[in-house]
Amino acid sequence: MNEIKNSPVEVMIVDDHQMFIDGIKLLLSKVKNIKIVAEALNGKQALEVLYSRKIDIVMTDISMPEMSGVELTRLIKKEFPQIKVLVVTMYNDYGIINEIIHSEAEGYILKNTGTQELINAITKISDNGTYYCNEMVSILMDNIKIENKQKEQTKNLTSRELEILKLICQEYSSSEIASKLFISKFTVDTHRKHILHKTNSGTLVGLIKFAIFNRLI
Amino acid sequence: MNEIKNSPVEVMIVDDHQMFIDGIKLLLSKVKNIKIVAEALNGKQALEVLYSRKIDIVMTDISMPEMSGVELTRLIKKEFPQIKVLVVTMYNDYGIINEIIHSEAEGYILKNTGTQELINAITKISDNGTYYCNEMVSILMDNIKIENKQKEQTKNLTSRELEILKLICQEYSSSEIASKLFISKFTVDTHRKHILHKTNSGTLVGLIKFAIFNRLI
DNA sequence: AATTGCATCGCCTTTTCTGGGTATGTCTCC
DNA sequence: GGAGACATACCCAGAAAAGGCGATGCAATT
Structure with a gap:
């Protein structure tokens, strides 16, 4: 299960907030086995990078101009199925989560979680696992009832x-x-x-x- | 106009995203004359800090649980008029900007701007100036017409x-x-x-x- | 064959809304 | 002191909405 890797995981950050990218880069620069090798301010830029070099994990935000993180994830899964996607966003409502699930990202964490959880997520995902934050799970639970009510009403x-x-x-x-x-x-x-x-x-x-x-x- | 300061500006970061705080802290840790001396995950925590120690500039997000950044700014301006406030947020719509203006924050920048602009903003504000990003100005311009229409109707x-x-x-x-x-x-x-x-x-x-x-x- | 869901039509009653006036008192501004 | 804006109150009439109750026909499902 645990194969020993000498080469670090190569990660690309996709986020339209330069400040966020810079911060994460610094945060992760001190972590062994994780290396930020690329960054992109939107989905289009991200795809360009993916066509030009090898990336192990894409960390992407959701709301971005031109192409959302969800769309990006779908395209990645279609064109580069071997690349893992970790969605890192501040949105935690059911609609977004639902879309993320269907986009088949390997992970989902909120921006308001600590650095350690981010590292855990990347580590797990790079080890062929998945990582979904607790908030996501509880929101899914909470929304089962609401979903039913909505169906009762609209549908x-x-x-x-x-x-x-x-x-x-x-x-x-x-x-x-x-x-x-x-x-x-x-x-x-x-x-x-x-x-x-x-x-x-x-x-x-x-x-x-x-x-x-x-x-x- | 330019008095020489030996002591660095003491800044507190208020943001409900721990990850963002960590990132900014690292980013600014290398900057001379700027020192992050406190952090808070919400407005309430922020106020507690302000009552217990000296802070020069508060960097705050807008959307936070319990107390919004706008409310926090208003309270700061009321209780600690000497403290400067820099609003750092991802929201750039007119409603928010309008509120920020009335809250009398000294600065407003978007999270999707680079680190250098952040440093500029802090520097200017600490020098008794103000810093408002270009996006804010253009949005204000764009919304003059809309505002007039709204006044005709609502106001x-x-x-x-x-x-x-x-x-x-x-x-x-x-x-x-x-x-x-x-x-x-x-x-x-x-x-x-x-x-x-x-x-x-x-x-x-x-x-x-x-x-x-x-x-x- | 029976049930169920759906769309359709009808009547009656009561409440609510909308539009047309008119009118008075207060307050501010010039 | 007068003009104008505002909130208040009333009347009348018609349109619209909402609640209740029942009924028919058609199609799909069971």
């Missing part, structure tokens, strides 16, 4: 109901929607009632907020 | 109207708002009319969208 809307909800959000009245869809105003009203119940919205105001926060608009 | 609302708009967004009906504010339902209705006209919202739905997109909620 239970039928396509017709969704269609009408969108029209409501476009400031059409029930009568106008009825004309638009060539159905009776009564029907539209019935749909409205169902929508209100399914989304647990007490009022129209609540419904609009629901629609906006669930990105239906 | 024309009187404080009472704004108060009622917020209650509307909290899903209270006119009658409920009337009870809450100890005024007549008729009065609330009058305000509603004015709000609808001033915001150019044709319907309640439009009003809610206006409120959400103008961050009134």
